[in-house]
Amino acid sequence: MPELSNTVAVVTGGRIGLGRALALEAAHRGATVVIASQSDAARTVSEIQATTGAAAEWVRTDVADYASVEALAHHVRTTYGGTNILVNNAASGGDPGRLDTTDPAAARRLFEVNVTGVFNGIRAFAADLKTQAAQGAPAHILNVGSEHSLGVPPHVAPLSAYTVSKYATLAFTDTARRDFTGTGVNVSLLAPGWVLTERVTELTDASPQAAGAILPYAQDSAEVAQLGIDGLLRNRYIIATNPASRAFAIEHAQAVIGEVEHLSVSPRG
Numbered sequence: 001m002p003e004l005s006n007t008v009a010v011v012t013g014g015r016i017g018l019g020r021a022l023a024l025e026a027a028h029r030g031a032t033v034v035i036a037s038q039s040d041a042a043r044t045v046s047e048i049q050a051t052t053g054a055a056a057e058w059v060r061t062d063v064a065d066y067a068s069v070e071a072l073a074h075h076v077r078t079t080y081g082g083t084n085i086l087v088n089n090a091a092s093g094g095d096p097g098r099l100d101t102t103d104p105a106a107a108r109r110l111f112e113v114n115v116t117g118v119f120n121g122i123r124a125f126a127a128d129l130k131t132q133a134a135q136g137a138p139a140h141i142l143n144v145g146s147e148h149s150l151g152v153p154p155h156v157a158p159l160s161a162y163t164v165s166k167y168a169t170l171a172f173t174d175t176a177r178r179d180f181t182g183t184g185v186n187v188s189l190l191a192p193g194w195v196l197t198e199r200v201t202e203l204t205d206a207s208p209q210a211a212g213a214i215l216p217y218a219q220d221s222a223e224v225a226q227l228g229i230d231g232l233l234r235n236r237y238i239i240a241t242n243p244a245s246r247a248f249a250i251e252h253a254q255a256v257i258g259e260v261e262h263l264s265v266s267p268r269g
Helices: 017-028 042-052 066-080 104-134 160-179 198-206 208-217 221-233 243-260
Strands: 008-012 032-037 056-060 085-088 140-144 186-191 238-240
Touching: 008 017, 008 066, 008 104, 017 032, 017 042, 017 085, 017 140, 017 221, 032 042, 032 066, 042 056, 056 066, 066 104, 085 104, 104 140, 104 160, 140 160, 140 221, 160 186, 186 221, 198 208, 221 238, 238 243
Parallel strands: 008 032, 008 085, 032 056, 085 140, 140 186, 186 238
Antiparallel strands: none
16 A cells, blocks of 8 residues: 555645655655645646546645635645645745845745745644644655755855745754654655756756756756655655755754854753
C-alpha cells in the first residue's frame, strides 16, 4: 500500500513549480491532493488525476489573507474529513537586489506571501492536524523554505528580501516544532537550492549568463519533491537537498555557534 494512502495533502502554490512537483509526488504515494492557488490550477489537477489516478481539487486561495486560508481549511474538513499534510509552499520570488535598493511595495507583497502566508497556513490548519494526530492518523507540516533558510548563499546574486523571508521559514519551523510538541504533529523544513521549475528553465533558456550561474547548482523539481516527501515521512527537521548548500550552511552554523560560545556559562543553583 502506498505510504500516503487514505491521507489528504494540501499544497499551497501547487499550480506550477516545486509546488506542482510536490502535489504530484504526494498523489503518486496515494494522497488526495488539494491545491491552494490564486491562479487556475485545473491543468495540474487534471495531470494528477491522469497520471496517478488520485483524487485532486483546486481551491482558489490567497495565502496572504487569513480568512481565505481559514475558508480553505473549512472546505477540506467538510469535504474530506480533515487534513493530514499541509505543505506551505506558496511563495513570491520578488525582485532581485539588496535590502537598500529593494522596492518597498514589492518587499511588502513578498513578505505577505512568504511570511504571513506560512503563519496563516499553520494557524488555520492547526486544529485539524491535531485532530488527525489524536486519531492516530499521519499529521505533518512541510514548510518549503530554501537554501536561503540556512544562510546567505554566496553563489546566488542578491535576492535579499527573498533571503530574509526564507530565513523566516526556518524560524516558523523551529517555533512550530516546539508549539506542537506532544500533539503528534510533525514539522519539517524543505531547503532546496536552485530548482529547475518552469520559470527557472525559461530564465536559463533565455539567458546564457543565467544558465551559467544557475545550471551548475540546479536540481530537477521531481527529485526535490521526492526528497521532500521522503524527509517528511521520516519526520526530519531540515530536509536540505542540494550538495551545493553544504559548505556555506555549515560555515554559517559554525559562525553562530562560535559567537554563542562567547557567552559565560550560567551557574546552576
